Amino acid sequence: MRPNRHSPIGVFDSGVGGLTVLKALRARLPKESTVYLGDTARVPYGTKSGEVVTKYSLANARALMEHDIKLLVIACNTASAVAVPALQAALPIPVVGVIGPGAEAAVHSSRSGQIAVIGTPGTISSGAYQRALVARRADVVVRTQACPLFVPLAEEGWTDGQVPTLVAQRYLGVEVLGGVDTLVLGCTHYPLLRDVIAQVAGPTVTLVDSATATAEAVASLLEKHGLLGDAERPTRRFLVTDTPARFEQVGARFLGEALHEARQIDLHLT
Amino acid sequence: MRPNRHSPIGVFDSGVGGLTVLKALRARLPKESTVYLGDTARVPYGTKSGEVVTKYSLANARALMEHDIKLLVIACNTASAVAVPALQAALPIPVVGVIGPGAEAAVHSSRSGQIAVIGTPGTISSGAYQRALVARRADVVVRTQACPLFVPLAEEGWTDGQVPTLVAQRYLGVEVLGGVDTLVLGCTHYPLLRDVIAQVAGPTVTLVDSATATAEAVASLLEKHGLLGDAERPTRRFLVTDTPARFEQVGARFLGEALHEARQIDLHLT
Numbered sequence: 438m439r440p441n442r443h444s445p446i447g448v449f450d451s452g453v454g455g456l457t458v459l460k461a462l463r464a465r466l467p468k469e470s471t472v473y474l475g476d477t478a479r480v481p482y483g484t485k486s487g488e489v490v491t492k493y494s495l496a497n498a499r500a501l502m503e504h505d506i507k508l509l510v511i512a513c514n515t516a517s518a519v520a521v522p523a524l525q526a527a528l529p530i531p532v533v534g535v536i537g538p539g540a541e542a543a544v545h546s547s548r549s550g551q552i553a554v555i556g557t558p559g560t561i562s563s564g565a566y567q568r569a570l571v572a573r574r575a576d577v578v579v580r581t582q583a584c585p586l587f588v589p590l591a592e593e594g595w596t597d598g599q600v601p602t603l604v605a606q607r608y609l610g611v612e613v614l615g616g617v618d619t620l621v622l623g624c625t626h627y628p629l630l631r632d633v634i635a636q637v638a639g640p641t642v643t644l645v646d647s648a649t650a651t652a653e654a655v656a657s658l659l660e661k662h663g664l665l666g667d668a669e670r671p672t673r674r675f676l677v678t679d680t681p682a683r684f685e686q687v688g689a690r691f692l693g694e695a696l697h698e699a700r701q702i703d704l705h706l707t
Numbered sequence: 708m709r710p711n712r713h714s715p716i717g718v719f720d721s722g723v724g725g726l727t728v729l730k731a732l733r734a735r736l737p738k739e740s741t742v743y744l745g746d747t748a749r750v751p752y753g754t755k756s757g758e759v760v761t762k763y764s765l766a767n768a769r770a771l772m773e774h775d776i777k778l779l780v781i782a783c784n785t786a787s788a789v790a791v792p793a794l795q796a797a798l799p800i801p802v803v804g805v806i807g808p809g810a811e812a813a814v815h816s817s818r819s820g821q822i823a824v825i826g827t828p829g830t831i832s833s834g835a836y837q838r839a840l841v842a843r844r845a846d847v848v849v850r851t852q853a854c855p856l857f858v859p860l861a862e863e864g865w866t867d868g869q870v871p872t873l874v875a876q877r878y879l880g881v882e883v884l885g886g887v888d889t890l891v892l893g894c895t896h897y898p899l900l901r902d903v904i905a906q907v908a909g910p911t912v913t914l915v916d917s918a919t920a921t922a923e924a925v926a927s928l929l930e931k932h933g934l935l936g937d938a939e940r941p942t943r944r945f946l947v948t949d950t951p952a953r954f955e956q957v958g959a960r961f962l963g964e965a966l967h968e969a970r971q972i973d974l975h976l977t
Binding site: 477478479480484485486488489585586588589590592593595599600603604607678679680682683706 | 756870874
């Protein structure tokens with residue numbers, strides 16, 4: 438079947454993190470059906486190579502295409518950083534990553550043009566945010582910092598108190614934040630640590646996350662392609678590659694509501 | 708080729724953690740050739756389901772069998788906790804996990820019979836240590852605690868100072884350690900945090916890790932099967948499923964020496 442405006446939007450992430458993007462999508466586009474795929478059998482992507490993350494991203498996209506999606510959202514910063522060209526080449530539908538919209542929001546937010554980006558090792562070492570920011574404002578100064586402990590802290594639910602504060606202080610020193618007025622939360626897990634990060638960064642730094650900006654970009658693209666949906670009772674499916682229990686349990690924190698009936702599927706990796 | 712005493716020992720782990728077991732094996736059996744496989748494209752196993760970990764373990768074992776290994780060491784507590792029966796059924800060679808030898812060492816160490824076990828969520832929820840300890844001493848009292856943040860701390864190299872100490876204090880309260888005289892480090896990453904854990908546990912608690920005990924069990928098994936090697940220049944190969952750079956860099960900390968020339972392979976998952 439050829440996708441039409443009644444078809445669902447496909448969203449994938451390495452696991453639960455992308456549910457923060459799905460939440461923003463639902464808020465902006467409440468009449469769209471969605472299919473979310475969390476690659477929980479291979480999570481996390483942030484410490485893996487671009488080569489492997491691209492392979493997994495293609496497999497996720499193929500699995501979502503079987504649901505006749507009309508547009509694909511890569512709700513994972515690491516996959517967005519390395520796999521957008523491969524996915525755009527492979528798919529006959531529009532593909533939206535989170536990095537372009539996130540960079541757009543950061544450039545709008547910053548007055549000084551000094552912007553810091555935090556993310557997984559994979560996202561930071563790819564240089565994707567740096568390129569996306571420079572493309573939008575040539576004189577921007579970008580500082581970056583990989584924060585690998587933020588993901589397990591968010592998944593454990595240790596999002597306030599002494600441990601996350603000390604970890605944030607260690608990552609976000611003056612060499613990262615000095616002079617900066619905008620800090621991009623370049624990983625979908627980090628909004629769960631927003632309060633701690635904001636406290637460490639101080640009141641002169643604006644935090645930007647790409648979820649809202651990505652939802653806005655999806656709305657524009659759907660409109661441009663005449664694909665806006667108007668379902669009264671949109672469907673909301675969840676697929677996972679490991680057994681669903683942990684996804685449903687941890688995912689509820691990210692989605693901000695209970696999460697049931699995720700279905701386990703096999704990806705056919707080549 | 709049928710494996711003989713000149714064949715290598717195969718060792719697999721989800722990533723770098725099992726290198727602590729390989730290090731103990733090399734010290735105990737310096738004339739054995741080894742092939743180590745780190746499944747870095749799918750690491751970690753500790754937060755994944757038993758079903759998925761068993762599937763990955765079988766794929767790892769098949770890849771190692773192509774190197775004509777004479778014995779398989781599962782150098783990952785999570786895989787040892789869930790996949791030993793499946794691997795023993797599938798392979799024509801002896802299979803050794805780390806949990807039996809670790810439990811054996813703990814029972815020898817404990818006077819009070821009150822033993823605590825820490826590990827990944829997968830290892831702890833499997834109940835494998837609990838069963839292995841009770842099988843060796845019927846009146847043992849076992850307390851358990853999953854410590855998911857210890858793995859990322861060890862991989863980040865944050866193994867001393869305030870952050871790991873606070874994390875250890877939060878996991879290892881009196882409800883876990885009260886009355887206990889022996890604490891099993893039920894994850895191959897935890898020996899890197901040994902000093903912090905020992906300090907939090909206090910001087911009355913003996914820490915047990917399974918690496919040395921597993922090396923001893925391997926030596927006994929090889930002797931029993933007439934398979935002890937005596938190579939003057941044993942070979943030491945490393946295989947990984949993601950690109951080798953991060954494995955070589957992080958792995959050196961675990962092995963205690965430089966690590967070069969890991970080769971990337973594809974696992975054919977079914």
